[in-house]
Amino acid sequence: MKLKLHLTPLLILLSLPSFGQPQQYRITWNNNKVGTYETNHIYLDTVRTTTTLQLNYRHDEGTTQAYVRHQFYELSYGALVSVSTDLSVLAGDTTQFIYYTPDSTRAPSYSPSILGPYGLQQLSQRQLNQVGDSIQCLAYSPDHGQAVPLWRTISSYEIILAQKYWIVQDSIPGKRPIESIYNQDFVLYSSIQNSPIGRLNIQPLRPIDSLIQFMSQSYGLKQLPSNIWLPDPKNVNAIQLALTTTNEQNSTINLTDNSFTPLPIDSMKLAQTTASNTWLNTQDLNYFSIADSLTRTLTTPEEIAYQLTLYCRSLDFKHPSLQLLKLARSIELPSRLVHGYYYQHGQWVRKYWVQIGIADEWVIFNPNPHSPISSALYLPLATSDLYTGILPLFDLPMLTSIHTLNYLKDGKAHRISTKQEKIKSPYYENKGLGLQLDIPKGFHITPLDTTRISPLFLVLTSDNSHISFEYITPPILSDNYQTHYLQQWNNASHEITTLKDLKREHYCIKTPHQVIIMIPDGSSFYLIKISGEHREEALSELIKKNLKFKE
Structure with a gap:
């Protein structure tokens, strides 16, 4: 077990946690892979760090398989309480022992407290800030099974993928010094130890698309209903929203279509928005x-x-969004990932989108299939270039409602009234879209599937007829687009006409099976379809008496 004896001094050093994400490493001995190492961190009322070491290597006496698992329990200020160790060298041959520190109840100001991985990381972050800085402390050594003096010094630094890393030397009595590379939060990047039996190297594993498993996890509600359907969403200039979280905290936010978010001025921070990192491999040709x-x-x-x-x-x-991020970075376009909500057809949809650096500012690019909207209708909750880890993407409030208070469209202010008005029945009003109608005789409102994101907002049904209402926002609403859109129902015998009793600008097609009416509204349009045996009677009653549009 010579390899194990020389490897265990590294365990206390490798155990430094990266909050919210597991760290995985590959272990090589004389350039041959001999095992893996993983460390994970959970912060509850105490700090728990779990490390798992697996080795499988050949030597003069045959093949050795080893499994070592440590669980460190520390107080919130870093003092070690206990260490639980599971050690297995042969299948079924497992040894377990627990170490309790004698001073875990001491106050944080008492410097001789024995430190675990979290405490050592916190002390390093506080006191090691430049080349030449050093600390001395008591830290638990798995090799000794007890606390030992540890000397740590920043000997130099190195720039890796546009990020500054410290080159750190750790010394434990009776062992050769260990030289490792840490980021500035003192999360291990790699480590090398030379010993009489060879060169031991610990390097991070870089799984391709490792971010996907986290993006696939359910987090909060995928969509929240809007209190109104926003009219002509491409031309909304600003909006004021009231947000409510799961713990019933309320806040108000203002979003505009002319907000300016500058790119980083610092060249190193800017380089991080184009570089590969542990979570994002953009070096694939x-x-x-x-x-x-x-x-x-x-x-x-x-x-x-x-x-x-x-x-x-x-x-x-x-x-x-992840694909767009990789493609943009592969050709050196600054880009970062955004997690939040954006407006779609009377719903606020939770998704990821991308911001790409154009000139000197971040600009929204949304690769998800969606209906076009103004940039004012994007509610970003978390943004990350992924260089500091993935935690910022998930450190966002859990919203239970997004309520529109007022908005600005085409330079005109619209305040959402909360006043309850008495309405006659049967009657329908969509205050956001400004649509009012008396429900035609014999028709009733058919409930819609609110889990679907759809431009369909109203369906009226009778025994022999069907009326549907949609509000559609195309990429560009031009005369050619309107003509081509209607031609999907048109042929030589069905010309595009207008209806005498509908005063608003519109286009109409009558086919043997249905009547289709398109009513432009800025960059959007209403689409009304009437089908069934008595569609002409339903059309007449709807247009002559019931259908009203209010600005």
């Missing part, structure tokens, strides 16, 4: 090949970002 073939004839960053967005939206990616 396949991504560069795709991005280059899509954009090589384009000249401006806006055109390039838009083309990449269309590509990700056109294919059936499980996480299109």
Whole structure:
């Protein structure tokens, strides 16, 4: 077990936690892979760090398989309470022992407290800030099974993927010094130990698309109903929202379509928005090949970002935002991931989207299939370039409601009234869209599936007829678009006409099976479909007496 004897001094050093995410490492001995190491951290009333070491290597006496698991329990200020160890060298041969520190109840100001991984990390963050800084403390050593003096010094630094890392030397009595590389939060990046039996190297595993498993996890409600349907959402200039969280905390937020979010000025921070990291592998040449073939004839960053967005939206990616992030970074476009809600058809939908650096600011690019909206209707809750880990993407409030208080559209203010008005029955009013109608005789409102994101907002049904109302926002609403849209129901015998009794601008097609009415509304339009045996009678009653639009 010579390898184990030389490896165990590293365990206290490797155990430094990265909050909210497991750290996985590959262990090589003389350039041969011999095992893996994983550390995970949970912060409850105490701090618990779990480390798992697995070894499988050959030596003169045969093959050895070893499994070592440590659980460190520490108080919130870092003093070690206990260490539980499971050690197995042969299958079925497991030894367990527990170490209790004699001074775990001492006050945090008492310096001789024995430190665990969390305490050592916190002490390093507080006192090691530049090359030459050093600390001395008591730390638990799995090799000794007790606390030992530990000397830690920052000997130099190194720039890795645009981030500054400390080169740290750790010394324990009776052991060779260990040189390791840490980020500035003192999470281990790699470590090398030279010994009489060879060179031991610990390096991080970089699983491809390791972020996907976290993005796939359910977090909060996927959509929240809006209290109104917003009219012409492409032209909403600003909106004021009232937010409520699961613990019933309320807040108000203002969103505008002209907000300016600058790119980082610091060159190192800017480089982090194009670099690969533990959670995001953008060095795959396949991504560069795709991005280059899509954009090589384009000249401006806006055109390039838009083309990449269309590509990700056109294919059936499980996480299109992650694909867009990789494609953008593969050609050195600054980009970062955003987690939040955006407005769609009377709902606030929780999704990921991407911000790409254009000129000197961050600009929204949404590769998810969606109806076009103003940038004022994006509610970002968490933003991350992924370089500091994934935790910021999930450290967001759990919302239970998003309520529109007022909004600005085409420069005109609209305040949402909370006054309850008496209405006659049967009657329907959509205050957001400004649509009012007396429900035609013999018709009733059919309940809709509120879990679906759809432009359909009202369905009226009778024994022999059916009326549906949709509110659609296309990418561009032009005369050509309207003509082409209606032509899907049109042929040589069904011309586009207008209705005498409908005063608002509109287009109408009558087919043998249904009547279709398109009513433009800014950059959007209402689409009314009437089908069934008595569709002409239903159309007449709807248009002549009932259908009203209010600005």
